[in-house]
Amino acid sequence: MKILVCISKTPDTTAKIAFTDNNTKFATEGVQWIINPYDEWYALVRAIELKEKDPSTIIHLVTVGSADAEPIIRKALALGGDEAIRINSDSSDSYTIAYQIAEIARQGAYDLIFTGKETIDYNGSSIGGMLAELLDIPFVSLATKFELNGTAATINREIEGGEETCEANLPLVVSCQKGMAEQRIPNMKGIMSARTKPLKVTEPVAVEALTSVASFELPPAKAGVKLVDAENVAELVRLLKEEAKVI
Amino acid sequence: MSVLIFIDQSEGRIKKTSYEALTYGAKVAEQIGTEAIGVLLGTSSDELAALGKYGVKKIHHVADANLNHLDAQAYAAVLAEIATNLGAAVIVVSNNLTGKAVAPRLSARLKAGLVSGANALPDTSNGFTVRKGVFSGKGYAHISIHTPVKIIALSPNSYETRSGEGTAEVVPATTAAVASKVKVVSTQKITGQVPLSEAERVVSGGRGLKGPENWGMIEELAGLLDAGTACSRAVADAHWRPHHEHVGQTGGSIAPNLYLAIGISGAIQHLAGVNRSKVIVVINKDPEAPFFKAADYGIVGDAFDVVPKMIAEVKKLKGI
Ligand SMILES: Cc1cc2nc3c(=O)[nH]c(=O)nc-3n(C[C@H](O)[C@H](O)[C@H](O)COP(=O)(O)OP(=O)(O)OC[C@H]3O[C@@H](n4cnc5c(N)ncnc54)[C@H](O)[C@@H]3O)c2cc1C
Ligand SMILES: Nc1ncnc2c1ncn2[C@@H]1O[C@H](COP(=O)(O)O)[C@@H](O)[C@H]1O
Numbered sequence: 001m002k003i004l005v006c007i008s009k010t011p012d013t014t015a016k017i018a019f020t021d022n023n024t025k026f027a028t029e030g031v032q033w034i035i036n037p038y039d040e041w042y043a044l045v046r047a048i049e050l051k052e053k054d055p056s057t058i059i060h061l062v063t064v065g066s067a068d069a070e071p072i073i074r075k076a077l078a079l080g081g082d083e084a085i086r087i088n089s090d091s092s093d094s095y096t097i098a099y100q101i102a103e104i105a106r107q108g109a110y111d112l113i114f115t116g117k118e119t120i121d122y123n124g125s126s127i128g129g130m131l132a133e134l135l136d137i138p139f140v141s142l143a144t145k146f147e148l149n150g151t152a153a154t155i156n157r158e159i160e161g162g163e164e165t166c167e168a169n170l171p172l173v174v175s176c177q178k179g180m181a182e183q184r185i186p187n188m189k190g191i192m193s194a195r196t197k198p199l200k201v202t203e204p205v206a207v208e209a210l211t212s213v214a215s216f217e218l219p220p221a222k223a224g225v226k227l228v229d230a231e232n233v234a235e236l237v238r239l240l241k242e243e244a245k246v247i
Numbered sequence: 248m249s250v251l252i253f254i255d256q257s258e259g260r261i262k263k264t265s266y267e268a269l270t271y272g273a274k275v276a277e278q279i280g281t282e283a284i285g286v287l288l289g290t291s292s293d294e295l296a297a298l299g300k301y302g303v304k305k306i307h308h309v310a311d312a313n314l315n316h317l318d319a320q321a322y323a324a325v326l327a328e329i330a331t332n333l334g335a336a337v338i339v340v341s342n343n344l345t346g347k348a349v350a351p352r353l354s355a356r357l358k359a360g361l362v363s364g365a366n367a368l369p370d371t372s373n374g375f376t377v378r379k380g381v382f383s384g385k386g387y388a389h390i391s392i393h394t395p396v397k398i399i400a401l402s403p404n405s406y407e408t409r410s411g412e413g414t415a416e417v418v419p420a421t422t423a424a425v426a427s428k429v430k431v432v433s434t435q436k437i438t439g440q441v442p443l444s445e446a447e448r449v450v451s452g453g454r455g456l457k458g459p460e461n462w463g464m465i466e467e468l469a470g471l472l473d474a475g476t477a478c479s480r481a482v483a484d485a486h487w488r489p490h491h492e493h494v495g496q497t498g499g500s501i502a503p504n505l506y507l508a509i510g511i512s513g514a515i516q517h518l519a520g521v522n523r524s525k526v527i528v529v530i531n532k533d534p535e536a537p538f539f540k541a542a543d544y545g546i547v548g549d550a551f552d553v554v555p556k557m558i559a560e561v562k563k564l565k566g567i
Contacts, residue, residue: 011382013383013496013515013516013519014515014516017382017385017386019386037496037497094361095355095358095360095361098351098355120382120383120519121381121382121383122381123363123364123379123380123382123383124351124363124364125342125347125351125363125364126350126351126354126361127351128351129319129347129350129351129352130351130355131355132320132352133320133323133351133352133353133355134355137320138318138320138429139348139352140319140348140429141319141344141347142344142347142348144490154432158344158491159257159344160257160343160344160444160445161436161442161443161444161445162434162436162437162442162491163434163491164316164434164435165432165433165434165435166429166430166432167429167430168428168430169428178490178493178498179490210354210358210359210361210392210393210394211360211361211362211390211392211393212391212393213389213390214376214391215388216386216387216388216389217378217386217388217389218385218386219384219385219386222541222542225529225539225542225544226543226544226545227539227544227545227546227547228544228545228546230546230547230548230549230552233546233553233556233559233560234560236528236544236546236557236560237557237561237564239544240505240528240544244505244526244544246448246504246505246525246526247448247505247561247564
């Protein structure tokens with residue numbers, strides 16, 4: 001069994017969001033970077049659990065990013081995984097990223113590819129589906145549970161108002177969210193061994209981006225809260241009905 | 248040329264988010280001077296011609312029971328074929344749970360640029376640019392699509408449904424047989440509740456409610472307001488409430504018309520999942536709770552005092 005886990009680097013969840021260069025770039029100064037939480041907590045940890053059950057499993061991590069993504073991929077290796085591949089491209093176009101990962105996926109002949117549900121910066125929820133299409137294999141999105149029996153997978157996925165249990169055969173692309181696994185903290189042994197695990201760097205293949213960011217914008221600031229006295233709940237209900245018109 | 252709108256169904260019933268997509272798609276068609284055509288996959292018990300009131304002239308219906316359940320691979324293949332045959336210039340889907348699986352596949356298949364989570368009409372004054380939410384609601388990006396075919400996945404509850412007169416012509420469509428490789432074996436729906444992803448109003452509780460035994464008043468208020476229920480991660484982690492109710496950075500992301508947060512501090516990771524709500528109301532006993540900064544209305548007070556009063560007031564309003 002060979003599993004590929006897609007790891008992306010995102011600003012810390014508490015990072016201040018601001019833009020520079022005439023609102024065309026995200027202001028990265030002072031920003032702490034983390035492994036995208038969905039990739040770390042759910043995709044990677046579930047892959048590690050599968051390896052714990054079947055130690056012959058090989059886990060590779062892949063990230064598309066410039067050299068400054070390396071601390072993040074090392075951190076991911078400290079949690080688990082056998083080796084990592086960094087594709088040296090800083091593209092922000094989902095298709096380009098998926099295309100690069102597809103190239104690696106073909107070479108490595110993986111049985112299973114995990115992505116996170118979405119990146120918390122771009123919020124695309126796109127790479128997994130694009131990757132599956134490029135590889136012409138099934139895609140199960142927004143999985144909350146994943147079990148494997150040989151090459152048959154049983155997966156729970158989120159649907160409107162509930163969940164659905166489905167079955168599909170490997171190879172597969174699965175996007176992972178809450179429920180798949182529990183967050184883990186890397187231990188000392190993991191951190192030490194991560195330093196010596198292979199991290200290969202490859203150059204991107206040529207592909208044309210389908211989209212680009214024209215500009216960023218901050219959402220309009222809220223007008224400020226209208227406080228109602230706790231003794232006057234009737235007034236709040238009136239405001240919600242007559243002013244905000246939401247009830 | 249045309250604008251093709253994917254109509255999403257579940258158990259044969261058309262989802263509310265599809266009406267938004269239809270309204271939006273019809274507007275885009277008007278904007279670029281072409282016609283809007285809907286496409287529905289799977290059998291349906293709803294009256295399709297009536298969807299014309301959202302502005303579509305035609306609906307292509309692939310009434311194949313093999314397509315009743317989502318398999319992104321099969322859906323994308325069928326949609327790509329139809330889009331190509333109709334010469335679609337723009338494809339609109341709702342960025343709901345189905346859209347998130349299908350739109351990216353379709354994008355890669357057609358090499359058509361995708362903007363997922365769009366929340367405004369495209370700007371066609373100079374190229375084709377669509378606004379979407381980024382940084383979990385803390386920013387917007389204007390994304391330019393460079394390809395001849397464009398795909399827009401519209402964020403649920405970000406474009407108002409409008410209906411007028413008109414019926415659509417329903418055109419039965421067939422495509423080459425599609426074998427779904429993902430088999431649905433069972434469905435677990437949460438009954439008796441408004442699904443969070445479709446809820447126009449949401450009542451949400453945090454650790455301030457002290458324990459699961461106190462959720463009765465939350466559910467009662469939600470019931471009265473026809474609202475879904477949600478909770479903070481702290482609450483879901485403590486197993487006070489089921490995981491599917493957890494909203495925020497690592498849980499669900501919602502944008503209802505009303506989000507009523509009770510006993511939730513308003514941590515930045517919580518806000519990330521709810522900050523696109525149109526009206527935010529906060530009830531918290533701590534006047535310094537960060538949530539008040541993101542709120543439109545608020546009461547500084549004890550939930551155990553305020554919520555029962557609110558229930559009484561809403562009942563009064565409804566004449567119960
Ligand atoms: C990477 C990361 C991701 C995260 N993702 C999420 C996420 O997706 N969603 C999420 O919710 N959190 C998330 N968190 C956790 C988040 O930071 C907060 O810890 C969490 O939201 C706190 O939940 P809470 O507001 O219910 O509890 P608390 O922070 O304990 O707040 C309870 C609030 O209730 C008020 N209160 C107490 N008693 C009463 C009363 N009687 N009446 C009225 N008010 C009262 C208090 O004043 C307080 O403001 C994440 C954290 C990290 C680090
Ligand atoms: N640059 C990247 N390198 C590797 N994987 C990525 C990258 N960007 C996104 N992914 C993966 O794709 C998932 C969905 O990302 P997105 O479509 O951008 O929301 C993420 O959770 C990651 O698992």
